[in-house]
Amino acid sequence: IVVGTPNWSQDVDVAANDPITGYANIAYTLHFYAGTHGQSLRDKATAALNKNIPLFVTEWGSVNADGGGGVATSEANAWMTYLKANN
Structure with a gap:
């Protein structure tokens, strides 16, 4: 169950509290957009x-959460690195 x-x-930190x-089958969903959400969400x-x-x-x-702006390549790469490290 997600x-x-x-x-x-x-606010996955709030759920964790x-x-x-x-x-035994509960997971929490996380949503992010690299152009808007960076280290603070990680x-x-x-x-x-x-x-x-x-x-x-x-x-x-x-991109940004509102769909605007260009691709945030550096932040997207930071997210991919984070996700791979926490798989």
């Missing part, structure tokens, strides 16, 4: 992972 979190599935219990993800909360990225993009 569960969303407040603020467009970005009060997780759903009693089930820090939230790390906080959740450090509490053994499973995360599953179900929506992401390499």
Whole structure:
């Protein structure tokens, strides 16, 4: 079961502080757009992972969250590195 979190599935740290219990098949979804969401969102993800909360990225993009702007190549690469390291 994949569960969303407040603020467009970005507050995974909040969910980690009060997780759903009693089930072994719960993961929390994380959404990011590289042009808008950088290290501060990765820090939230790390906080959740450090509490053994499973995360599953179900929506992401390499541009701004509003679809504007160009491809944020450097930040997208940072996200890919982070995701591979935390697979």
